[in-house]
Amino acid sequence: MWVLLRSGYPLRILLSLRGPWMGWRGLPRSLAVGPPRRRYRKEALAALEVPVLPVTATEIRQYLRAHGIPFQDGHSCVRAPSPFVGASKLKDETGAATSFSLFIDKTTGRFLCMTSLAEGSWEDFQASVEGRGDGAREGVLLSEAPEAEDSEEVQRIWDRAVPLWELPEPEEAQLARVMFGLTKVTDDTLKRFSVRYLRPAHSLVFPWFSPGGLGLRGLKLLGAEGQGDRVHYMETTIPQPGAFRNLFGLPLISRRDVEVVLTSRELDSLALSQSTGLPTLALPRGTACLPPVLLPYLEQFRRIVLWLGDDLRSWEAAKLFARKLNPKRCSLVRPGDQQPSPLEALNQGLNLSRILRTALPAWHKSIVSFRQLREEVLGELSNVEQAAGVRWSRFPDLNRLLKGHRKGELTVFTGPTGSGKTTFISEYALDLCTQGVNTLWGSFEISNVRLARVMLTQFAVGRLEEQLDKYDEWADRFEDLPLYFMTFHGQQSIRTVIDTMQHAVYVYDICHVVIDNLQFMMGHEQLSTDRIAAQDYIIGAFRKFATDSSCHVTLVIHPRKEDDDKELQTASIFGSAKASQEADNVLILQDRRLVTGPGKRYLQVSKNRFDGDVGVFPLEFNKSSLTFSIPPKSKARLKKIKDDNGLVAKKPSSGKKGAVPQISETHSDQAPNPNKPDLSKPSR
Numbered sequence: 306m307w308v309l310l311r312s313g314y315p316l317r318i319l320l321s322l323r324g325p326w327m328g329w330r331g332l333p334r335s336l337a338v339g340p341p342r343r344r345y346r347k348e349a350l351a352a353l354e355v356p357v358l359p360v361t362a363t364e365i366r367q368y369l370r371a372h373g374i375p376f377q378d379g380h381s382c383v384r385a386p387s388p389f390v391g392a393s394k395l396k397d398e399t400g401a402a403t404s405f406s407l408f409i410d411k412t413t414g415r416f417l418c419m420t421s422l423a424e425g426s427w428e429d430f431q432a433s434v435e436g437r438g439d440g441a442r443e444g445v446l447l448s449e450a451p452e453a454e455d456s457e458e459v460q461r462i463w464d465r466a467v468p469l470w471e472l473p474e475p476e477e478a479q480l481a482r483v484m485f486g487l488t489k490v491t492d493d494t495l496k497r498f499s500v501r502y503l504r505p506a507h508s509l510v511f512p513w514f515s516p517g518g519l520g521l522r523g524l525k526l527l528g529a530e531g532q533g534d535r536v537h538y539m540e541t542t543i544p545q546p547g548a549f550r551n552l553f554g555l556p557l558i559s560r561r562d563v564e565v566v567l568t569s570r571e572l573d574s575l576a577l578s579q580s581t582g583l584p585t586l587a588l589p590r591g592t593a594c595l596p597p598v599l600l601p602y603l604e605q606f607r608r609i610v611l612w613l614g615d616d617l618r619s620w621e622a623a624k625l626f627a628r629k630l631n632p633k634r635c636s637l638v639r640p641g642d643q644q645p646s647p648l649e650a651l652n653q654g655l656n657l658s659r660i661l662r663t664a665l666p667a668w669h670k671s672i673v674s675f676r677q678l679r680e681e682v683l684g685e686l687s688n689v690e691q692a693a694g695v696r697w698s699r700f701p702d703l704n705r706l707l708k709g710h711r712k713g714e715l716t717v718f719t720g721p722t723g724s725g726k727t728t729f730i731s732e733y734a735l736d737l738c739t740q741g742v743n744t745l746w747g748s749f750e751i752s753n754v755r756l757a758r759v760m761l762t763q764f765a766v767g768r769l770e771e772q773l774d775k776y777d778e779w780a781d782r783f784e785d786l787p788l789y790f791m792t793f794h795g796q797q798s799i800r801t802v803i804d805t806m807q808h809a810v811y812v813y814d815i816c817h818v819v820i821d822n823l824q825f826m827m828g829h830e831q832l833s834t835d836r837i838a839a840q841d842y843i844i845g846a847f848r849k850f851a852t853d854s855s856c857h858v859t860l861v862i863h864p865r866k867e868d869d870d871k872e873l874q875t876a877s878i879f880g881s882a883k884a885s886q887e888a889d890n891v892l893i894l895q896d897r898r899l900v901t902g903p904g905k906r907y908l909q910v911s912k913n914r915f916d917g918d919v920g921v922f923p924l925e926f927n928k929s930s931l932t933f934s935i936p937p938k939s940k941a942r943l944k945k946i947k948d949d950n951g952l953v954a955k956k957p958s959s960g961k962k963g964a965v966p967q968i969s970e971t972h973s974d975q976a977p978n979p980n981k982p983d984l985s986k987p988s989r
């Protein structure tokens with residue numbers, strides 16, 4: 306998380322925090338989770354857990370009725386008595402009945418018993434109702450306890466951490482408060498939320514307690530480091546983020562609370578609670594995701610206000626999360642000058658209750674007026690850079706043309722057979738994923754293991770075969786990426802693929818799906834007319850999915866068979882014109898191996914609906930790292946192409962900042978002759 310340094314911060318002191326005590330992942334060496342260990346894992350990849358058969362809310366209700374199980378229809382879950390609690394345990398410590406403690410997710414059918422913490426799939430639940438669940442199976446159902454080594458680590462760090470006000474030197478406590486922007490947060494607030502400070506790591510420690518409020522299950526450490534005029538906050542969670550999810554602030558929620566404010570940072574929850582007195586919870590991974598496993602804990606609230614931050618990304622995340630929580634009960638605080646993040650608002654002396662009152666309802670019908678849209682349009686206009694999407698860190702020329710990677714768009718990517726499409730698209734997606742874009746891969750042609758090997762090599766920017774001792778270190782870092790793989794291989798039906806994508810968007814907040822390649826969904830139609838109709842149908846389905854789910858889809862499509870010495874154009878994409886019409890972006894990997902020598906490729910952007918800039922730039926293949934990102938030495942040239950009369954704007958990208966594009970004639974000897982951009986508009 307990057308935060309602009311507010312004026313007045315003691316930058317020199319912050320800089321001095323980078324010290325030799327910082328070990329792996331910013332933890333002090335003595336406390337680090339350890340040098341990477343080799344652990345046996347059954348599943349090396351984050352393959353998607355997809356239900357055997359998708360279930361709908363109606364089917365869940367019908368099933369419960371048919372089996373005489375009473376239930377209550379909730380916001381995102383159906384509540385029923387839990388078959389996983391013995392009758393004696395149906396009363397909690399206050400003597401109140403804990404009936405209806407089973408929460409069944411209306412979208413996935415997965416359940417969680419809040420009393421026993423048993424969880425499982427819809428099929429597991431049915432098996433248990435029908436008496437098919439054997440003892441061993443129920444053992445599996447019990448929610449996994451964190452690994453013993455994680456629990457010990459959690460306890461060890463927690464024991465070494467101290468409340469801020471117990472630090473022996475008041476200057477140290479004051480420095481910590483300044484660093485984390487806590488000067489206005491009282492000791493009482495820190496005490497209520499049980500926040501501690503780990504001196505050797507100069508980090509705040511936020512605890513996650515088990516739902517009963519007693520056992521300590523996990524920790525988040527927040528460290529700060531000054532870099533230039535910014536402070537870089539580093540988060541470390543134990544257990545690892547993918548292995549455990551919890552809400553910070555849960556023990557302070559009373560059963561009678563009907564309203565809550567959700568924040569993306571623990572610090573924001575402290576500020577909110579202190580200034581408004583309202584119940585508040587912080588999401589474990591900020592704006593990155595809202596795991597459905599947390600939804601049962603939010604069922605009791607009739608109203609949820611999402612105040613996730615002060616940028617467009619937080620706003621987009623808030624809208625997505627509201628869909629999961631049921632938009633009818635959600636209100637969103639819109640980012641703006643007078644509406645920064647809660648902690649910032651507290652520090653600026655703003656009235657947080659007043660800001661909460663301006664929260665906009667998340668729900669509106671399918672027809673909206675400009676009045677409802679005007680705030681969103683303003684948001685986009687005042688955050689032009691963010692509205693352009695996430696920028697690639699490895700492909701600056703792609704940023705200059707496409708401006709960024711935006712949600713809800715469809716990108717079609719093509720290139721000659723064997724030219725390196727998969728290799729390039731792997732790096733293009735990896736680049737975004739390392740910046741927090743939750744990514745789902747559908748690799749139908751090459752196995753997930755091979756794909757992951759390519760990606761890992763690109764991630765490490767070098768051959769790992771020759772440095773196997775580094776494998777665990779890279780693999781650990783790679784494992785932390787928000788990256789998931791569909792387990793399909795070979796031909797698949799488009800319905801199954803779209804169902805899986807929808808499931809992934811719900812469960813993992815996927816923002817980018819890569820499909821390599823479309824030909825694997827076309828079935829076995831022999832006639833070319835059937836094949837073209839099938840392809841059009843599939844492209845329509847992906848287009849609809851991208852728009853409806855606000856998720857970017859990158860679709861690899863093979864080109865038509867063309868002469869080897871001819872360059873591809875938009876019209877070379879296999880099938881009718883539907884692909885290029887429906888796509889927001891069309892990218893072509895031009896292989897001019899015969900003319901320019903091996904390894905050399907060009908990437909052509911031949912359609913860009915966002916702002917129309919099209920053009921072409923060279924890619925240099927590095928065989929050992931399998932990367933296409935331009936090496937710093939190369940004199941890369943970006944050519945912007947005007948869509949009329951063949952004029953181009955030439956822009957050197959040799960690293961000099963502020964180079965101004967010049968208009969010049971196209972020179973056919975410098976780069977492939979780009980084709981005219983596709984100006985056809987779809988009828989969406």
Ligand SMILES: Nc1ncnc2c1ncn2[C@@H]1O[C@H](COP(=O)(O)OP(=O)(O)OP(=O)(O)O)[C@@H](O)[C@H]1O
Pocket residue numbers: 720721722723724725726727728729750903904905906926931
């Ligand atoms: N520019 C390049 N120069 C030389 N070799 C390359 C280049 N790009 C990729 N390769 C290598 O070529 C092989 C094929 O690459 P890749 O699978 O990415 O191609 P593709 O276009 O996706 O193939 P297909 O058309 O079969 O889907 C890989 O071994 C890859 O490492």
